[in-house]
Each structure stands twice: as C-alpha cells, then as structure tokens.
Amino acid sequence: MKKILITSALPYINGIKHLGNLIGSQLPADVYARYMRAKGNKVLFICATDEHGTPAELAAIDKKETVENFCENMWNTQKKIADGFFISFDYFGRSSSKQNHELTQHFASKLWENGYLEEVNEKQFFSIEDNRYLPDRYITGTCPSCGYEKARGDQCENCTKQLQPTDLIDPSSTISGSKKLEIRQTKHLYLKQSKLKKKLNDWISKKDNWPILTKSIAKKWLHDEEGLKDRGITRDLSWGVKVANSGKPWKGFENKVFYVWFDAPIAYIAATKEWSEKNFNKEWKNWWITDQGADKVYYVQFMAKDNIPFHTLSFPATIFGSRENWKLVDYIKGFNWLLYEGGKFSTSEKRGIFMDVALKIFPADYWRWWLLSNAPENSDTNFTWDSFQNTINKDLADVLGNFITRVTKFSFAKFGSKIPSNNVYGDLETKTINELDKLYERYNNFLSKIEIRKASQELRNMWVVGNEYLQKAQPWSILKKDEDKAKIITRFSFHLINLYSLISEPFIPDTCQKIRNHFGLPKKSEWPEGLKNSFDNLTNKNDISLPDILFPKITDSEKEIFQDKYSGS
RNA sequence: GGGCGAGUAGCUCAGUUGGUUAGAGCAGAGCGCUCAUAACGCUUUGGUCGCAGGUUCGAGUCCUGCCUCGCCUACCA
Numbered sequence: 001m002k003k004i005l006i007t008s009a010l011p012y013i014n015g016i017k018h019l020g021n022l023i024g025s026q027l028p029a030d031v032y033a034r035y036m037r038a039k040g041n042k043v044l045f046i047c048a049t050d051e052h053g054t055p056a057e058l059a060a061i062d063k064k065e066t067v068e069n070f071c072e073n074m075w076n077t078q079k080k081i082a083d084g085f086f087i088s089f090d091y092f093g094r095s096s097s098k099q100n101h102e103l104t105q106h107f108a109s110k111l112w113e114n115g116y117l118e119e120v121n122e123k124q125f126f127s128i129e130d131n132r133y134l135p136d137r138y139i140t141g142t143c144p145s146c147g148y149e150k151a152r153g154d155q156c157e158n159c160t161k162q163l164q165p166t167d168l169i170d171p172s173s174t175i176s177g178s179k180k181l182e183i184r185q186t187k188h189l190y191l192k193q194s195k196l197k198k199k200l201n202d203w204i205s206k207k208d209n210w211p212i213l214t215k216s217i218a219k220k221w222l223h224d225e226e227g228l229k230d231r232g233i234t235r236d237l238s239w240g241v242k243v244a245n246s247g248k249p250w251k252g253f254e255n256k257v258f259y260v261w262f263d264a265p266i267a268y269i270a271a272t273k274e275w276s277e278k279n280f281n282k283e284w285k286n287w288w289i290t291d292q293g294a295d296k297v298y299y300v301q302f303m304a305k306d307n308i309p310f311h312t313l314s315f316p317a318t319i320f321g322s323r324e325n326w327k328l329v330d331y332i333k334g335f336n337w338l339l340y341e342g343g344k345f346s347t348s349e350k351r352g353i354f355m356d357v358a359l360k361i362f363p364a365d366y367w368r369w370w371l372l373s374n375a376p377e378n379s380d381t382n383f384t385w386d387s388f389q390n391t392i393n394k395d396l397a398d399v400l401g402n403f404i405t406r407v408t409k410f411s412f413a414k415f416g417s418k419i420p421s422n423n424v425y426g427d428l429e430t431k432t433i434n435e436l437d438k439l440y441e442r443y444n445n446f447l448s449k450i451e452i453r454k455a456s457q458e459l460r461n462m463w464v465v466g467n468e469y470l471q472k473a474q475p476w477s478i479l480k481k482d483e484d485k486a487k488i489i490t491r492f493s494f495h496l497i498n499l500y501s502l503i504s505e506p507f508i509p510d511t512c513q514k515i516r517n518h519f520g521l522p523k524k525s526e527w528p529e530g531l532k533n534s535f536d537n538l539t540n541k542n543d544i545s546l547p548d549i550l551f552p553k554i555t556d557s558e559k560e561i562f563q564d565k566y567s568g569s
Numbered sequence: 570g571g572g573c574g575a576g577u578a579g580c581u582c583a584g585u586u587g588g589u590u591a592g593a594g595c596a597g598a599g600c601g602c603u604c605a606u607a608a609c610g611c612u613u614u615g616g617u618c619g620c621a622g623g624u625u626c627g628a629g630u631c632c633u634g635c636c637u638c639g640c641c642u643a644c645c646a
Contacts, residue, residue, distance in 0.1 A: 012646045055646065136644040154644055216573050217641070224572075229643065260646070309643070336640075379575060380639065387581075390595065398608055406605035457593075471610040476603070549606055
C-alpha cells in the first residue's frame with residue numbers, strides 16, 4: 001500500500017468552469033484517484049477554489065455582492081457541480097481559508113528571513129473612477145505598433161506584440177472605460193526566483209519521466225533569454241491574504257495583499273490542513289512534511305498547460321526558499337487545451353459548454369467518457385457535437401450498454417430474476433478470460449502511467465470482448481437443446497458485467513454503481529488482481545432487476561439543437 | 570523573432586531502443602446472427618507515413634534543409 005497525494009489545479013472562483021477546465025485537471029485526477037484507491041492505496045485527493053485577485057472582485061461587483069459572499073456562493077456552486085460529475089475529492093477547500101492566510105504569511109516570512117524576497121518600487125496605472133490599480137490586461141488602448149484600437153496593456157491581440165501599458169496610445173480602463181488614469185508609484189515584494197535557478201534546474205533535470213509538455217515549459221522559463229525572472233508576489237488589492245511578516249503587518253504593505261499566484265499553490269497544503277482539522281486528525285503533516293512521513297508519499301499534480309510554470313518553478317521556489325521540509329511534487333501531469341467546434345471556449349461570448357449546462361443536458365458519465373477518451377494529452381483536442389454523439393452512441397450505448405441489456409433481458413425472460421447458478425465453465429470461457437486478462441494488464445499499465453486515452457481504449461476493448469463472447473456462445477440458440485449450458489453462458493455473461501462494473505469505475509462511476517445496484521452486487525468495489533483467477537465472483541443470491549436503458553442514445557435532433565444553442569453569440 | 574510540439578487510411582489517433590507484407594476506432598462495402606438501444610459478430614476496401622536530400626544492408630522511426638498547422642513567450646486565472 002502506497003500513500004498517494006493527488007491535487008488538481010485550483011479552479012478560479014470568478015464563474016462556472018467549462019469542459020476544458022474539467023478535463024484539464026479535475027477529471028483526469030479523479031480517474032487516477034479512483035484507480036489508486038480501488039487498488040488499495042491510501043489516497044488523499046485535494047482541491048480548492050482559487051478565490052483571490054482582480055477578476056474575483058470584478059465578478060462580485062458585477063453580481064452586486066460583496067466579494068466574500070460571492071466567493072462563498074460560488075464555492076458552493078463549484079462544489080455542487082464537481083459532485084455532479086462524481087469528482088471524488090477527499091476535500092474541496094478554499095484559498096481564502098484561515099489556514100491559507102496563515103500558511104501564506106508563514107512562507108513569506110521564511111522567504112524574507114532567508115533573503116529570497118525584496119522590496120521593489122514600481123510604477124503602475126491607477127484608475128481614479130474605479131478606485132483601483134489596474135493590472136496590465138485591464139488597460140485598453142491603441143497599439144503603437146499596428147494601430148489596433150482595442151489592444152490590451154500586456155499584449156496586442158491583433159499583431160501579438162508584447163506591450164507595456166505605458167506603450168498604449170490613449171489608454172482607458174477596461175473595467176469602466178474611464179480615461180482618468182494616473183501612474184502611481186507603488187512598492188511590491190518580489191520573489192527572487194533567479195537565486196534559486198540552479199536548484200530548480202537540478203531538481204527538474206532529474207524528472208526524466210515527466211511529460212514532454214511539462215518539462216519543456218519548465219526548461220523554457222528557466223533558460224529563456226536572461227533566464228528565470230524574479231516575480232512580484234504582492235498586489236494593490238483589498239481581497240486576499242494580507243501582507244504580513246511573522247503575524248505583524250508588513251510596513252509599507254498595509255493596503256496590499258499577496259498575488260493569487262503566490263497563495264494559490266500554498267492552498268494545496270492549507271486545504272489539507274482544513275481537511276485535517278475538520279476530521280480532528282493531525283494527518284496533514286504526514287502528507288506534507290517530509291520528516292513527518294511525507295517522504296513516503298507519492299505526490300501527483302494535475303493541471304492544464306497554463307499552470308505549469310507556477311507548479312514547476314514558482315511554487316517549488318517558494319518551498320526551496322523556505323528552507324523547510326515541505327513535500328515537493330513527484331509527478332506533474334499537464335494537459336493541452338480543449339477546443340470547442342474548432343475555436344476557443346469563451347466565457348464572455350457564451351461559446352462552448354459549461355459544467356452546469358453540461359449536467360443539465362446529459363448524464364455526467366457521457367461527458368466523462370468523451371472527455372477522458374479524448375483527453376488533450378499530446379495536443380489540443382477539438383470537441384465537436386458530431387464526435388460526442390458518435391462516441392457516446394457507439395462506445396457507451398452500443399458496445400457497453402447494449403451488451404448489458406441483451407444479457408439482462410435474455411436472462412430475465414428465460415430464467416427469471418435470479419442469476420443462474422450453473423457455473424461449470426468450458427474452453428470458450430477460459431479463452432475469453434485469457435483474452436481479457438491480456439487487455440487488463442495493458443489497461444492497468446496505462447492507468448498507472450496516467451495515460452488516460454490509451455487506458456480508455458483498452459477498457460473499451462474489454463467491453464467488446466463481451467459481445468464477441470456472446471456471439472460465439474449464442475445462448476439463445478443453445479437454449480433450445482441444452483438449457484443447462486445456456487444458463488452457464490448467461491451466468492458467465494453476468495460475471496463479465498460484474499467485472500466491467502468494477503474496472504470501468506474510474507471512467508463512468510455513476511453507471512457502475514447503477515449496474516451494481518441492479519444486479520445485487522456488493523457496493524464495495526475491489527480491483528481484481530488479475531483476471532485468470534476471478535472466473536466467477538457472483539454469489540447464488542444475486543437478484544436482478546431490469547434496468548432502464550443505461551445509455552439512451554443522443555439523437556440527431558438533440559445534437560443539432562445543442563450545436564446551435566451553444567455556438568456563441 | 571525565439572522556444573516547444575505536430576503533420577501516418579475519408580475522420581480521430583497509435584506506432585516502444587531503425588528490422589519482414591505500416592495498426593486501431595469511427596465512417597464505407599459484403600456476409601452472418603436475431604438475445605439486444607436496427608444493437609452485435611465476422612470479412613473487407615482505404616496510406617509515396619508533409620516535401621526534398623542524406624546516413625544505413627535496411628528509415629514512419631536517425632541527420633540536414635524546407636513547407637504547413639498548433640501552442641508558449643512571465644500582469645488572465
């Protein structure tokens with residue numbers, strides 16, 4: 001038994017996330033967590049909302065709520081939606097928790113003590129009408145390079161040129177449109193990542209097995225141009241973790257908070273602490289402090305590619321700089337983007353499928369299956385309604401669902417509501433198990449390496465074996481001359497269904513549970529150690545009820561309606 | 570501009586350290602079955618492996634150049 005710590009990137013609080021966010025971290029993390037748990041490992045799966053920063057404040061203003069209330073409500077919403085997708089978090093915390101405030105301040109104090117922070121004076125735009133400092137991207141103006149009138153302060157979207165906000169001609173606040181902007185002098189704390197460059201490089205260089213995507217992004221940032229840059233970790237905002245040193249306000253930083261990117265990763269630790277305190281245990285240290293047991297923990301992070309620099313560099317720099325025994329990540333699984341019908345998901349243009357809508361129109365397992373079997377592991381992946389309809393109807397409805405229906409209806413009609421007890425299996429059953437065992441080994445191998453797409457293919461191949469078996473065994477014609485043999489075939493088919501309901505659980509947990517309920521199978525699911533010895537683990541008491549169709553097909557007209565409805569404004 | 574990745578069947582992709590006739594799923598065609606959500610099974614048609622050179626007994630795989638596409642480039646999280 002191993003101890004496995006799993007975190008999925010913190011979803012930002014400013015709204016409901018879309019399918020791309022889901023497949024970029026929470027969903028694959030959930031597959032891994034479920035698999036590792038089923039294998040008998042001790043798993044701790046942690047996530048939290050990322051609540052600080054300008055977008056959160058603006059979203060609250062937009063909803064005419066206080067930012068505290070807004071975050072509270074949105075945390076509830078996001079939690080509920082994650083539950084709706086059967087994401088099996090052990091704890092879903094908040095980056096605004098008391099624990100995170102304390103830990104963030106703790107880390108900052110240590111970094112200061114060890115000389116990894118410095119105070120830097122800089123100039124920043126302040127909007128008088130908005131009464132706030134504006135991040136670069138919240139300033140709009142004319143691009144000095146191409147003349148595009150809606151260039152942002154960080155970059156011109158039209159000509160892709162990198163900009164400073166002061167480069168813009170006729171700048172205005174993106175928030176209010178106000179042109180009453182002034183440049184003010186302000187002071188910020190910088191994390192001196194550059195001093196830790198060698199340490200980070202040595203650490204990353206040893207991670208031979210990390211995905212190319214993860215390593216190449218980290219290396220790029222380390223070695224690009226002048227190398228790893230220092231990074232401002234405070235902001236002129238009110239909502240966030242107050243800048244403090246050893247519990248006392250930091251002189252000159254009374255009206256500032258830490259930058260979300262500083263406090264968000266620390267929230268992995270803080271959320272574990274929340275979990276610990278809610279459960280009245282002190283276990284969080286066993287997961288996070290290496291000389292208190294965490295050295296035996298295998299820690300895996302899941303995230304989309306935008307998050308990779310912060311998890312490979314900034315957060316490890318924070319940990320290294322603290323000179324304390326915090327657990328570092330062992331493996332980072334990064335994902336590319338999910339596209340929607342060839343373009344980007346867009347919150348503002350209402351383009352694409354958002355998690356709440358998704359749950360309203362199709363069951364969670366439909367989405368889980370499509371997203372996981374098409375996970376953007378090697379490149380950006382395109383969601384299309386055609387593909388979704390085709391994949392669900394074929395894989396879930398035809399291959400798996402229909403297999404279950406044909407076995408169940410046959411058995412129910414011929415032998416009543418009990419699974420036949422005859423279990424003297426012959427050559428065909430042996431061959432079938434051997435065939436499945438080969439696929440199963442591959443399946444397990446892919447799951448342990450977190451190769452989600454490939455794992456899903458092997459799982460599907462195992463479903464196909466069920467149909468192949470039935471076709472060869474033909475219980476419907478055997479029944480006419482040898483009822484006993486027909487019962488054996490039927491029982492073996494139920495055995496396969498039982499098997500499927502165990503091993504498919506990481507991908508389609510809801511359906512697996514439904515299957516087990518209908519066929520009187522025990523709730524507790526154990527991951528078979530190999531299939532050759534598990535010919536039959538059904539009891540003679542299994543009472544079946546006829547399930548409704550497990551996977552109703554997606555019709556052409558449904559597809560067309562949704563295609564049209566979510567194509568954007 | 571720089572960096573990374575990709576280009577393989579109509580579509581989506583797999584191809585381990587270079588090794589016989591390049592694979593899967595979907596889509597197409599034919600046959601079979603009738604338990605089943607007109608579902609399933611079997612067979613089968615599709616490929617100058619982006620282009621041009623090179624190394625090698627042998628290249629989808631290695632090297633060079635080129636073309637096309639995607640992503641990243643630090644204040645969006």
